[in-house]
Amino acid sequence: MKEGRTGERMTAEINEQPEVLAALVETRAEIATVARSIAERSPRFALLVARGSSDHAALYAKYLIEILLGLPAGLASPSTTTLYDAHPDLRDVLVVTVSQSGSSPDLLEATVSAKAGGALTLAVTNTPSSPLHDVAEFSVQIRAGQELAVAATKTYSATLLALYLLVDAARGGSGEHVRDIGELARQALVESSEGVERAVERYRFADRLITTARGYSFATALEAALKLTETSYLTTRAYSGADLLHGPVAAVDTDTAVLAVTSEGRGGGAMWDVLDAVSGRGADVLTVGSAAASMPASLCIPLPETTEEIAPILEVLPVQRLALGLALARGFDPDRPRGLHKVTRTR
Template identity: 70%
Template sequence: MSEATARPGERMTAEIAEQPRVFADLLAQHDRIAEVAARIAERRPRFALLAARGSSDHAALYAKYLLEVLLELPVGLVSPSTTTLYGARPDLTDVLLLSVSQSGGSPDLLEVTESGRRSGALTVAVTNTSDSPLNAAAEFGVDIRAGQERAVAATKSYSATLLALYLLIDAVRGGSGEHARALPELAQRTLDTTGDAVAEAVRRYRFAGRMVTTGRGYSSATAAEAALKLAETSYLSARAYSGADLLHGPVAAVDSETAVLALCSAGKGGEAMRDVLDAVQERGADICAIGSAADAVRASHRIGVPDCAEEVAPVLEVLPVQRLALGLALERGGDPDNPRGLKKVTRTR
């Protein structure tokens, strides 16, 4: 079907559905990722820095939790403008610099990576374009293997980036990717079983004017990605907060006119969301809980996903989030494949 005759949301719909296959393909490349991990382990970095933009920035936030929890490395998120605008050149000897970019063509990330390598960093590019300038600039590269992504809103490339980062960081600690092995099957089950609950959420929130997204721990990354997806596809005024930050001031702006999307997967992060959602519900907000622990929290609506290890939960819980953004965009008369005023193109091959 040509671009002119494509139905609204057709590309985003197809790419959401591809994700179980993408996960299986990526898991089949575990040995290649483990080779890069072995080089990182040999160099024994003293801390890590993450450079990213947009959806990749949310994937980097997920990686921050993985690095701090699984490897117990201190981690920082790079502000690219300190290099590109201000010319800062800190000493990065014995530092791991992970540059995350689906296209691998971001000029500022390229400059950060080149500068970091000259300053002594161990540079690793995580991209969906193996022959990109970013891969050429970095010492090592990890290919997320999501294939061409034609939808404007990143879906399969985002979740594949999460999985690639998990496999890489888990392998640095000597892991075999055991917790990720079932993800293709669990992802397909998530897509097969959450359709009705997502459709009901679309009906509930189709007239919402503003939404807060929130999560704790690993799921903080999904909350951030959810706000971006809702804003860029449905034009919702969506703001993401960690559950802890939400209670430190912003909760005062939550009321009965506020829709709250809460990520609640089983584990320490999901458990920590109980008090957050109790406080939010007392303010009269309409809460949609998404995750494997959705049934265990106070919420107006729930979208459950299969159980898995907490450290890989963001790979699954983002799937109904993507479908919710897609459904809301269509219900509100938009086309998420051609959002108005959005010029972003993810350059992948």
């Protein structure tokens, strides 16, 4: 196959997201059928199994499940099964395995073990022919299409939307808050482009960066740190806004860049004091989100306002563009990050 221009694949797949998200909403009825079947089994706990970007999507789902469904939820440690051969009693537990490829050996083994332990198993994947799809009792397809760039972009946002549609349907929702998500995503990409360009110029020579957020948006902060690290090799750490003030803030100074995800709602509102503190220590703060313009910051990238629980679907779009732009500005090809492959096989 003829090699494309540097960053061509990641660019194209970022730009596909409005159409991918709009098309996924059209499958809401199919996802709702799965949600009703799961709700009829009345699980008492949800356990989410994932790695990498999918683990950040799983954290988002944890917030959705606990807040919107009132059901306890936790993030699993696959190695308890794969390395330590633990077999916990998972009766009355919903185990949701999130995997774009559906073929990572550790996630597959953890799902098989959970099913043997009595769990109700659900696979959320972009690959309907995957082993994970065959193993789980139920499955939800994110339908993002083939993703060629190593860094996950459209598969990540589509996973978030699929998880939201599932949880929303489980609580009896109609999906009304994401009915126009495709148009909102298009708007977010267009309106954030100039802000992203300014941020690329501002941070292209940064040595270290902190990402931070609270609530639903913490998943975006984690995903931002991963994207910046894997594409532009910028040393990036993610912290909850609350945890940042519990110790790491001591290392913040005038050489520190902070990317804060701040959307309208309780999570974003809780970030004002955090950013006031880091700004007071001389940090250079970039805010991204629907509440970005109201926060103490050197630069902001505002986004369309939505209900708080779906904000992460839009927040990640300019973050992906920032990672792409910084990689190119620093002389790297984000389509071919060193040492990485599209499917990571761990155990």
